Amino acid sequence: MADRIYxxxxxxxxxxxxxxxxxxxxxxxxxxTSTIVAAEVPPTCHPLGPDNKLVFAPGLLSGTVxxxxxxxxxxxxxxxxxxxxxxxxxxxxxxxxxxxxxKALIIEGQPEKDAWYTLHVxxxxxxxxxxxxxxxxxxxxxxxxxxxxxxxxxxxxxxxPAGEMKMAIANISVKDPEGKIRSAxxxxxxxxxxxxxxxxxxxxxxxEAAVPIAEPEKFKAAVRVFAKALQEHPVSGQGLPTYGTSVxxxxxxxxxxxxxxxxxxxxxxxxxxxxxxxxxxxxxxxGGKTRHGCHMGCVIQCSQIYNDAGGKYKSSGFEYxxxxxxGADCCVDxxxxxxxxxxxxxxxxxxxxxTSVTMGVAMEGGLLPFGDGAxxxxxxxxxxxRGTPLGRLIGGGAAAVGxxxxxxxxxxxxxxxxxAYDPRAVKGIGxxxxxxxxxxxxxxxxxxxxxxxxxxxxVDPLKKEGQVELSRxxxxxxxxxxxxxxxxxxxxxxxxxxxxxxxxxxxxxARFGISLTADDVTELGKNILRTEHEFNLAAGFxxxxxxxxxxxxxEKFPPHNVVWDFTGEEIDxxxxx
Amino acid sequence: xxxxxxxxxxxxxxxxxxxxxQYDVPVTVKQIxxxxxxxxxxxxxxxxxxxxxxxxxxxxEGDTLSLFPLVGGG
Numbered sequence: 001m002a003d004r005i006y007x008x009x010x011x012x013x014x015x016x017x018x019x020x021x022x023x024x025x026x027x028x029x030x031x032x033t034s035t036i037v038a039a040e041v042p043p044t045c046h047p048l049g050p051d052n053k054l055v056f057a058p059g060l061l062s063g064t065v066x067x068x069x070x071x072x073x074x075x076x077x078x079x080x081x082x083x084x085x086x087x088x089x090x091x092x093x094x095x096x097x098x099x100x101x102x103k104a105l106i107i108e109g110q111p112e113k114d115a116w117y118t119l120h121v122x123x124x125x126x127x128x129x130x131x132x133x134x135x136x137x138x139x140x141x142x143x144x145x146x147x148x149x150x151x152x153x154x155x156x157x158x159x160x161p162a163g164e165m166k167m168a169i170a171n172i173s174v175k176d177p178e179g180k181i182r183s184a185x186x187x188x189x190x191x192x193x194x195x196x197x198x199x200x201x202x203x204x205x206x207x208e209a210a211v212p213i214a215e216p217e218k219f220k221a222a223v224r225v226f227a228k229a230l231q232e233h234p235v236s237g238q239g240l241p242t243y244g245t246s247v248x249x250x251x252x253x254x255x256x257x258x259x260x261x262x263x264x265x266x267x268x269x270x271x272x273x274x275x276x277x278x279x280x281x282x283x284x285x286x287g288g289k290t291r292h293g294c295h296m297g298c299v300i301q302c303s304q305i306y307n308d309a310g311g312k313y314k315s316s317g318f319e320y321x322x323x324x325x326x327g328a329d330c331c332v333d334x335x336x337x338x339x340x341x342x343x344x345x346x347x348x349x350x351x352x353x354x355t356s357v358t359m360g361v362a363m364e365g366g367l368l369p370f371g372d373g374a375x376x377x378x379x380x381x382x383x384x385x386r387g388t389p390l391g392r393l394i395g396g397g398a399a400a401v402g403x404x405x406x407x408x409x410x411x412x413x414x415x416x417x418x419x420a421y422d423p424r425a426v427k428g429i430g431x432x433x434x435x436x437x438x439x440x441x442x443x444x445x446x447x448x449x450x451x452x453x454x455x456x457x458x459v460d461p462l463k464k465e466g467q468v469e470l471s472r473x474x475x476x477x478x479x480x481x482x483x484x485x486x487x488x489x490x491x492x493x494x495x496x497x498x499x500x501x502x503x504x505x506x507x508x509x510a511r512f513g514i515s516l517t518a519d520d521v522t523e524l525g526k527n528i529l530r531t532e533h534e535f536n537l538a539a540g541f542x543x544x545x546x547x548x549x550x551x552x553x554x555e556k557f558p559p560h561n562v563v564w565d566f567t568g569e570e571i572d573x574x575x576x577x
Numbered sequence: 578x579x580x581x582x583x584x585x586x587x588x589x590x591x592x593x594x595x596x597x598x599q600y601d602v603p604v605t606v607k608q609i610x611x612x613x614x615x616x617x618x619x620x621x622x623x624x625x626x627x628x629x630x631x632x633x634x635x636x637x638e639g640d641t642l643s644l645f646p647l648v649g650g651g
Contacts, residue, residue, distance in 0.1 A: 234621065234647035243586055245650030250585050254643040256627040272594070276650075277586060302650070320650045446651050452629070453649050454622060460629065492649050559627055 003103035008119060008126055010196045011050065011109030015119075015126035020103050026514070028060035030086040031483035031528045032104055033075025037084055038531045040106075043538035047079035047188075048166055048195040050110040056097065056157070056201075057105075059485015060508050063098025063211035064219070067227040068487040070094045070295030072157075072174060077539070078187035080168040080354070080397055081414040081439040084535040086482065087184035090294030091174030093155040093201075094485055097121070099209040107196050116164075116199040120150070123206055134199050136161055138347035138385075139173040139181055146202045147179065155203035160349025163190030165387045167395030168415075169354045170194065173346065180316050182294045185351040186441060187416065188397075214513030222506035226490075229500035230299050233493035235455060240302040240489060241291045245320035247276035248420070249327070255452050255461065256559045257425035260328040261370055262360040263411045263418075263551075265558050266425050270333035274323050279306065279335060287311050300489050306339050315339045315346075321442070324420035325356030330363060330370060337373035344380045350395070355384075357417035358398040365405025409551045414439035414541070423548055424557040424564050426451050426461045431471035431566070434546045435574040437532035443488055445475035449495065456495030462562055468573050476525035476577070483524065484508060526577060533575065543572050580604070581641040586648055588615060600636075607632040609642060621647030 004017040005024075027035055033055040045051035054076045061069040072094035078085035097105065100123060111117070118131040134142055142158040156175035163170040170190030173181040213219045231237045239247060249271055252258040256266040272278060283290050283304055291301040294317060308314045318339060326338045345352050359376050362368065368375040383391030393404055398417040402410030411418040416439030423430025428447025436444035447470050451461035459466045481491060484504060493500040501518070509516055516524075536545075552564035583595045592613060606623055610632065622645040623630045636642060 234619075235649035239586065239646065239648035240650065243648065247586055247648045248650040251622060251645055251648065254583070254585075254624045254627060254645075255629075277589065442651060448651065449649060452622070453647075454629070455647070455649060458629075462628070488651065489649070 003101045006102050006105045006121070006126060008105070008107045008128065009109045010107060010111050010117070010198065013111065013128050015128060017125065024103070027483060028062070028103070029057055029071065029073040029088065029483040029485050030075070030479060031524060032057040033073045033086050034084055034528055034532050036104060036106060037075045037077065038535045041077050043077070043535050044540065045077065047077045047082065047192060052077050052192055052195070054107040054189065054192045054196060055104055057103065058094040058098040060483060061511060062094040062485035064213065064511060065297065066223055066507055067230055067297055067299045068490055069485045070297060071482070071485045071487055072097070072184070073482060074172055074184040074189050076189055076192045078189070078439070079166070079191045080188035081416050082539060083414055083437060083439060083541065084532045085187040085189060085438060087172070087186045087189055088482060089172070089174045089182045089184040090298070090487070091155070091176045091182040092295060093157050093174050093203055095296065096155040096203045096205045098211050099205050100203070107193070107198060110195060111197050115197065117197055118199060119201040121201060121203045123209065131199050135164065139349050140347050142200050143175050143179060143181060146200060150202050150204055153204070156200060157203070158200035159190040159193045160347060161385055161387065162349045162395060163194040164199070165392070165395065166191040166194045167350065167392070168397045168400070169350045169358065169395050171349055171351045173349060176294050177296055181346055182317055183346065183351070185353065187438065190349050213511055215510040219507060219510035222503045222510060225499055226503035226507065227299055229493040229497045229503065230490060233496060235453070235492040236300045236489055240300050243276035243280050244290070244302050244304050244318065245276075246274075246279055246318070246323050248320045249275040249323060250277065251452065252421060255425065257422045257452070257461070258324065258328050259411070259420065259422045261331055262329060262364045262409055263422060264409070266422055267559060268328035268331070271328065273333045274327040274335050274338065276320075279304070279318070282335065283307070292316055298487065300487065302489060308336060308339070315342045318342055319352070321420045322352035322356070325353050326359070326373070326376060329360040330356060330376065332371055332373035332376065334373050337377065341373070341377055341380060344377065348380065348385045350384065353419050354397050354417045355394070357411060358394055358401050361398045361402045361407050361410055362394065362405065364409060365401070365407045367405070410549060412440060413548060414545055416440045421448050422557055424552055424562045425560055427464060428459060428461065428467040428470050430548060430564060431467050431571065431574065432475065434548060434571050435471065436475065437529060437536055443478070445471045445478055446488070446491065447471050447474055449492065455492050462560060464566060464570070468570065472574055472577060475529060476522060478525070479528040480521045480525035483528065543568065546571055546574070578603070578638045580609070580636050582609060583641065583643045585643065585645045587646055588644055603635050605633055605635050606630060606642060609636070610644065615644070619646050621645050
């Protein structure tokens with residue numbers, strides 16, 4: 001069965017399917033969501049109005065047996081940044097949509113009636129139903145309700161109360177194989193889903209459904225090479241499964257780039273209490289699991305099952321960025337409090353990075369003392385979940401709270417909170433924050449790998465030389481990777497092991513019976529970036545928006561006492577390709 | 578000469594988190610690594626005083642050496 005585009009119109013509550021236009025045939029994931037948003041969404045539209053569209057697209061390799069290919073891309077114009085946005089997540093939905101032959105699911109329009117709706121996606125198409133009982137419910141309750149209604153194997157994509165209230169920090173949750181959730185976190189896409197009045201999407205796939213493979217033998221051979229590389233590389237084969245992503249707490253702290261106390265210092269006194277090593281020991285002591293995959297077919301297993309002191313499940317997918325944001329940035333040194341907040345934020349449906357950086361800015365403004373973990377938990381549960389005036393203010397994100405409290409140290413680019421690596425001490429990632437079409441986003445071009453981790457080369461993090469070129473190459477490669485539906489962590493082996501990169505190209509070719517070269521893949525990445533950049537320019541952004549906030553140039557960042565010293569001209573070189 | 582050595586991730590197992598060590602003669606990162614029984618090939622990230630360093634670099638009085646296996650995240 002040929003792939004189809006599924007279109008749900010929430011204005012007249014109809015669902016239709018259409019052939020895939022020829023120019024979209026070679027696209028998947030981010031390449032497809034960005035192409036559709038750029039083609040169909042007016043760049044100047046209000047992100048929460050009827051003209052914005054929410055697009056879900058599995059990657060080119062999703063639904064196949066390729067290791068780590070289960071990422072789902074979600075695209076729209078972002079209510080947080082005003083730019084084009086793609087955010088991706090694991091979970092089961094990407095593989096399920098791919099197996100149903102759904103190249104993209106586009107949700108458009110806006111219902112007149114003040115009601116909530118559920119979409120049920122099956123082999124027979126999409127059914128739209130009113131959903132009176134789930135309004136106001138958290139994501140975990142929504143997942144349970146869908147499993148009860150449609151069975152264990154049901155895929156679920158949902159929003160929590162924050163998405164219903166159209167908060168700019170709202171994310172979209174995707175159910176994982178164990179009924180927990182993963183998030184398309186950044187850029188407030190949950191608010192776009194809320195603006196369409198879609199509370200959740202349930203997906204059911206017949207057991208026999210499979211993605212067609214044009215050249216099965218070639219495909220199998222490339223799949224084996226790829227999986228072997230993932231298991232053999234020390235980062236994806238050992239480091240990530242053993243310590244999770246939060247092994248970086250100690251790494252970035254030692255490098256003097258761990259933003260602490262709202263980006264004032266580069267090291268956190270209590271780093272070891274929130275480190276990956278400490279988490280690993282606690283998990284073992286409390287009977288959790290250090291290895292856990294966010295989707296079927298993940299061989300890296302960077303997630304974990306984190307239990308509380310009583311041995312009861314507390315969180316999974318407990319990531320470095322989440323731990324850093326509430327930990328070092330807000331000076332909370334209690335891992336259990338951070339785990340509790342992580343779980344609350346998942347349930348309410350807010351981005352852990354944006355929300356905790358917002359708390360750090362609010363602490364600077366005097367709302368809470370730094371280190372007040374209990375205060376953060378209280379505000380999340382009492383204010384953000386319920387949408388009190390304070391909750392709505394926090395729901396606007398770091399830039400909004402910075403304005404409300406008159407704070408000048410507000411770490412955002414294009415209104416999106418800067419994540420866990422200070423751009424003064426890791427200059428390559430600073431270029432990515434400035435130039436990413438998504439606002440500040442570390443995943444868009446992870447220069448930390450080359451600056452600090454010494455994967456894929458070695459560029460001095462404290463010097464300007466080579467950083468623009470590094471960020472450009474990484475952003476181009478990442479845009480292509482995000483289109484394949486592959487987890488970003490396959491980049492570690494792909495940067496170091498040439499066979500792993502070749503295998504990715506071979507798998508795409510064998511899946512579709514085409515003959516892309518490595519150069520074609522690079523060209524795909526470039527085209528995606530250009531498409532996104534043109535959308536942003538048409539939305540009113542200029543090169544002056546590709547800049548870091550002033551304080552990074554004014555305030556010396558200890559322990560290296562460095563400032564951000566790129567000129568505008570130097571940053572603008574990024575777009576010369 | 579006094580050097581502080583900090584170990585991370587799997588390097589801590591059976592060794593230590595942080596130790597201040599005495600050396601009578603100038604010592605390289607490689608010599609310290611070998612002395613700790615860590616196979617050279619397993620060393621991924623080296624910092625001296627928070628700056629990326631190489632195995633051949635020589636330590637000075639009061640330096641802090643941090644050693645990680647190859648790890649990543651993001």
